[in-house]
Amino acid sequence: MTEPPLEAALRDAIEDRAGPVLRAAGYEESGSTWRRCNPGGDWAVVDLETTSSDGIARCVVALAIVPGPWLDFMGEWLGRPPHQVNESLGLYRERLSPSGSPSGSPSGSPAGADGAWQAGDPAAAEEVAQEVADRLTYDGLPLVDRLLDRDAFLATLRAGDLGMIRPENFRGLFPFAEAVLLSEDGPSDRLxxxxxxxxxxxxxxxxxxxxxxxxxxxxxxRAAGRHQGLGW
Structure with a gap:
């Protein structure tokens, strides 16, 4: 199916404006998904999805953090290692939206029902692309960069914050996820x-x-404990 012209214009504008911001921060592009992996094997994922309908082009900006131990668990849960590290695998998942106005960036454009940026013509697509780049610069990338630090991530998890994943809806997930992360430190009473x-x-x-x-x-x-005991 041919991509609608306005959707293509929005996608290209976002590539032109947000792409340099992400590349400068060390992210690598694969389609609409941008990834960065730290030395500890933890991943940050930024997904810039564009769609269109009824003459309106939309962009959803989704953020995720996939700690290395959680990625291993997702392979166990899926029955095979994931082919790619995608936003849907994130333990922490959040969306940027046009609501609000981060310091130093333009005010957001009207949001759709799904929290997406909306553009009704090529000029608006350029404005949306700049706003997306600004929100990534001022809000999105500082957030995921902070959470790529394992201690900061654990503190956020223990505070009951996994972005869109709320503790009142997933009561068992939060202690379980912390156990997954702590498993690489070996057996413990806390585990x-x-x-x-x-x-x-x-x-x-x-x-x-x-x-x-x-x-x-x-x-x-237990495997991690044996390795630590051997000095590996």
């Missing part, structure tokens, strides 16, 4: 406390899978 809390908070009908994944976490922690 067992987290696994017990995750078990208690598991959704009805998920007890068997929770026990299976807890066993995977414990095995991973």
């Amino acid at each position: 067992e406390e987290l696994l017990e809390l995750a078990r208690v908070r598991a959704a009805p009908g998920r007890e068997d899978s929770a026990a299976r994944y807890a066993a995977w976490i414990r095995a991973r922690a």
Whole structure:
């Protein structure tokens, strides 16, 4: 299917404005997705998705942090290692939107129902592209850069903040996710406390899978402990 001209104009404008910002920050492009990996194996993902309908072009800016241990767990959960590190794999997931006006950037354009930027003509597409670049500069990239630090990520997780993933909706996820991250430090009392809390908070009908994944976490922690004991 041929890409609508206005959608193509918005995509190209975003590439021209936001692309240099992301490249300068060390991100590599693959289609609409930009990725950066730190030396510890933790990933930051920025997805700039453009769509169009009814003569309106839209852009959704999605951010994600995929810590290395969480990526390993997602491979266990999926039954195979992920082919690519995509935004949907993120433990922390958030969206930038036109609402609000970060310091030093233009005020946001009207948002669609899904929080997307909207453009109805090529001139508006250029304005949206600049706003996206500004929001990444002032808000998005500082956020994900901070969360690429594992200690900062753990502090954010313990504070009940995983972006769009809310603790009131996923009560068992937060202790479980912390256990996944701590598993690379070897067995510990804290790890067992987290696994017990995750078990208690598991959704009805998920007890068997929770026990299976807890066993995977414990095995991973034992392997990490052996390696540390050998000085590896």
